[in-house]
Amino acid sequence: MSASRWTRALRAAGVALLGLWLAAAGGAARAHGASDAFLALAATPQGVGVRWDIALRDLEALVGLDADQDGAVTAAELRAAEPAVRRAALAAIGFSAGGAPCTPGAVEHGLARRGDSAFAVLRFPVACPSGSGAPLEVDYRLLADVDATHRAIVSLGDGERLVLLRPGAGPQAIRPATGEGGAFDGFAGFVSEGMAHILDGVDHLMFVLALALASVALAARGARPMRETLLSLAALLTLFTLAHSITLAGVALGWLSLPSRFVESVIAASVALAGVQALVAARGGPTAAARWGGTPGALVFAFGLIHGFGFGSALADLGGEGRPALAALLGFNLGVELGQLAALAVAFPLLWALRATRPYRAALQPALAAAIVVAGLGWFVQRALDLDVDLLAAAFAAAR
Numbered sequence: 001m002s003a004s005r006w007t008r009a010l011r012a013a014g015v016a017l018l019g020l021w022l023a024a025a026g027g028a029a030r031a032h033g034a035s036d037a038f039l040a041l042a043a044t045p046q047g048v049g050v051r052w053d054i055a056l057r058d059l060e061a062l063v064g065l066d067a068d069q070d071g072a073v074t075a076a077e078l079r080a081a082e083p084a085v086r087r088a089a090l091a092a093i094g095f096s097a098g099g100a101p102c103t104p105g106a107v108e109h110g111l112a113r114r115g116d117s118a119f120a121v122l123r124f125p126v127a128c129p130s131g132s133g134a135p136l137e138v139d140y141r142l143l144a145d146v147d148a149t150h151r152a153i154v155s156l157g158d159g160e161r162l163v164l165l166r167p168g169a170g171p172q173a174i175r176p177a178t179g180e181g182g183a184f185d186g187f188a189g190f191v192s193e194g195m196a197h198i199l200d201g202v203d204h205l206m207f208v209l210a211l212a213l214a215s216v217a218l219a220a221r222g223a224r225p226m227r228e229t230l231l232s233l234a235a236l237l238t239l240f241t242l243a244h245s246i247t248l249a250g251v252a253l254g255w256l257s258l259p260s261r262f263v264e265s266v267i268a269a270s271v272a273l274a275g276v277q278a279l280v281a282a283r284g285g286p287t288a289a290a291r292w293g294g295t296p297g298a299l300v301f302a303f304g305l306i307h308g309f310g311f312g313s314a315l316a317d318l319g320g321e322g323r324p325a326l327a328a329l330l331g332f333n334l335g336v337e338l339g340q341l342a343a344l345a346v347a348f349p350l351l352w353a354l355r356a357t358r359p360y361r362a363a364l365q366p367a368l369a370a371a372i373v374v375a376g377l378g379w380f381v382q383r384a385l386d387l388d389v390d391l392l393a394a395a396f397a398a399a400r
Contacts, residue, residue, distance in 0.1 A: 035057075037142060038153050039138075040052075048128065048136055050104075065078060065085075086109075095128070097134045098129065105124050164190065164192075187331045194335020197332075208340055210275045210369065211236055213369055214277050243308060261386060267379075268383055271376030272379075275376055279373060
């Protein structure tokens with residue numbers, strides 16, 4: 001094999017490995033979603049009534065529910081573990097008001113199902129010092145040293161306000177439903193969750209990166225200035241934002257619904273197609289680049305609607321399904337946009353600075369676009385065929 005053929009073969013192998021790595025990373029992220037617990041707090045004359053739903057998989061990590069190690073937790077095993085569950089849970093949460101500790105009462109145990117997961121339910125009263133008038137402070141520590149993704153989604157009992165708690169963050173002041181408290185309680189927490197979702201969502205980021213790659217490639221071909229390129233890219237991203245905001249709100253409010261397998265498959269297809277157009281813009285002839293290298297606005301809008309279903313499902317998972325808090329909906333959407341802009345703020349200046357260099361135009365730019373195509377196709381096959389992403393990630397890790 002000639003040197004040029006070896007070079008092309010090695011380049012193709014590198015592109016394939018990068019694309020497969022992206023696909024494996026995105027698949028693993030979806031396979032191992034954030035660990036969530038649910039706290040419902042309601043004011044009572046004596047203090048606060050608490051309902052705490054903790055996933056059985058999280059309790060297994062804490063106290064070992066599966067006594068016979070057969071991979072399934074039976075009702076008998078759960079009952080036998082109730083004292084250990086109660087001790088571990090109450091040791092991982094603290095309540096106070098006005099600096100004075102509140103006292104948890106007797107715990108009632110139950111079982112509930114949320115989506116595809118089973119949860120142990122702990123119900124108990126919390127008695128606080130009378131007459132303090134101070135907001136309840138919750139010091140949440142569950143799984144603080146075990147799972148960095150864990151969070152508690154707190155419902156304040158009025159159906160409108162949600163708050164997110166991260167373990168180990170220290171006491172946080174919360175007002176359970178008493179007619180007090182603003183609609184925007186917890187707004188910053190949902191902004192943070194929106195940013196985390198887009199920055200952890202490799203597929204969403206690859207779609208946005210593909211749009212930027214195509215825009216910069218076409219600018220380099222036509223010697224377009226930065227201002228014109230940015231305006232063109234901004235128009236596409238505005239369409240994308242408008243579209244996904246519509247369906248995000250619709251899904252979170254319970255007005256719209258599509259099967260998640262279909263949504264995730266189409267998102268993957270959108271990534272692959274955006275990568276193809278970036279590749280054409282980088283390597284195609286002038287006519288092809290002009291015709292196919294720029295993603296049409298109507299297509300970006302259509303794909304934005306589909307991506308919005310994905311964002312909306314993530315928000316619904318935070319407890320905002322049906323009638324979400326206004327803070328949850330607006331904060332999460334704002335966080336998604338901030339995360340998207342943060343990614344572009346890093347990527348676009350770098351792409352623009354490299355656009356005219358020979359190594360970038362000859363190798364790096366087409367390699368990035370091709371890797372996005374490979375990743376998108378990998379995600380599409382994985383999601384459309386409902387393949388086990390754990391097995392895929394393990395096989396890829398073993399191949400390395």
